[in-house]
Amino acid sequence: AQKITQTQPGMFVQEKEAVTLDCTYDTSDPSYGLFWYKQPSSGEMIFLIYQGSYDQQNATEGRYSLNFQKARKSANLVISASQLGDSAMYFCAMRESQSYNTDKLIFGTGTRLQVFP
Amino acid sequence: GAGVSQTPSNKVTEKGKYVELRCDPISGHTALYWYRQSLGQGPEFLIYFQGTGAADDSGLPNDRFFAVRPEGSVSTLKIQRTERGDSAVYLCASSPGSTTGELFFGEGSRLTVL
Numbered sequence: 766a767q768k769i770t771q772t773q774p775g776m777f778v779q780e781k782e783a784v785t786l787d788c789t790y791d792t793s794d795p796s797y798g799l800f801w802y803k804q805p806s807s808g809e810m811i812f813l814i815y816q817g818s819y820d821q822q823n824a825t826e827g828r829y830s831l832n833f834q835k836a837r838k839s840a841n842l843v844i845s846a847s848q849l850g851d852s853a854m855y856f857c858a859m860r861e862s863q864s865y866n867t868d869k870l871i872f873g874t875g876t877r878l879q880v881f882p
Numbered sequence: 883g884a885g886v887s888q889t890p891s892n893k894v895t896e897k898g899k900y901v902e903l904r905c906d907p908i909s910g911h912t913a914l915y916w917y918r919q920s921l922g923q924g925p926e927f928l929i930y931f932q933g934t935g936a937a938d939d940s941g942l943p944n945d946r947f948f949a950v951r952p953e954g955s956v957s958t959l960k961i962q963r964t965e966r967g968d969s970a971v972y973l974c975a976s977s978p979g980s981t982t983g984e985l986f987f988g989e990g991s992r993l994t995v996l
Binding site: 769807808809810811812815856858867868869870871872873874875 | 885913915922923924925926927930932937938971973975977984985986987988989990992
C-alpha cells in the first residue's frame, strides 16, 4: 500500500536559516507525484511544490526546494532563509497511482515548524 | 471572494443529529474534493467530484456520509446520525480539473460531536 511518512513531529529554526523537513514514501508504482503543502493556523492548506517521479531535476519554487532521492524514496522539503511567517504545519503528500487522472492525495502526519527570531 | 469558501466554520452538534457542511469552490473549477482531518493527522480523502458526478467516493467511511454537487459548483457534505468519532475538520478543495496537484483548499469546517 502507498504510504507517506514524516518522522519529525516538530522542528525549530532560527530566522534566516535553512531547514529541511523529512518525507519518505512507499509505492510500487513507477509513476507518481509528490507534493508539499503548508497549513498555517488558519487551517487552509497551501500548495508549495510538486515533483514528478520522472522529473530529472529537483523542483524549486522560490525559497522552497525539494530534495528528491528516488532510490531512497525520500522527498525532503528545504526552506531557505526562513521567515517568521513560515511557522506552520507542513504536509508531504503523494498522488495515488490509481488516481493519476485526479488529484486524490495521500498525506503524511505533518511536521510543525516554528521559526524564532 | 476568490477562494474556496466553507460554511459553517464551526459546528457543534449532539450525537445522533444530522449535519450539513457546505463548500463553494473557486469559480470555474470543475473538480471538487472533500477531505477529513482528525486531530494530529494529515487530511484523508473522502470523495471527489468531476462536474456534478461523484467520480470517486471510496473514502467515505460508511453510509452515514453522503455528498452532492447538483449543479457542478457548490457541494454539500451530509452526515446522518453523527457519532463522536465524526469530530474532525472537514476540508474542501477545488482544482481546474487538470492534474497539477495544486488543490485550492478552504479553511475547513470544524465539526464537534458531543
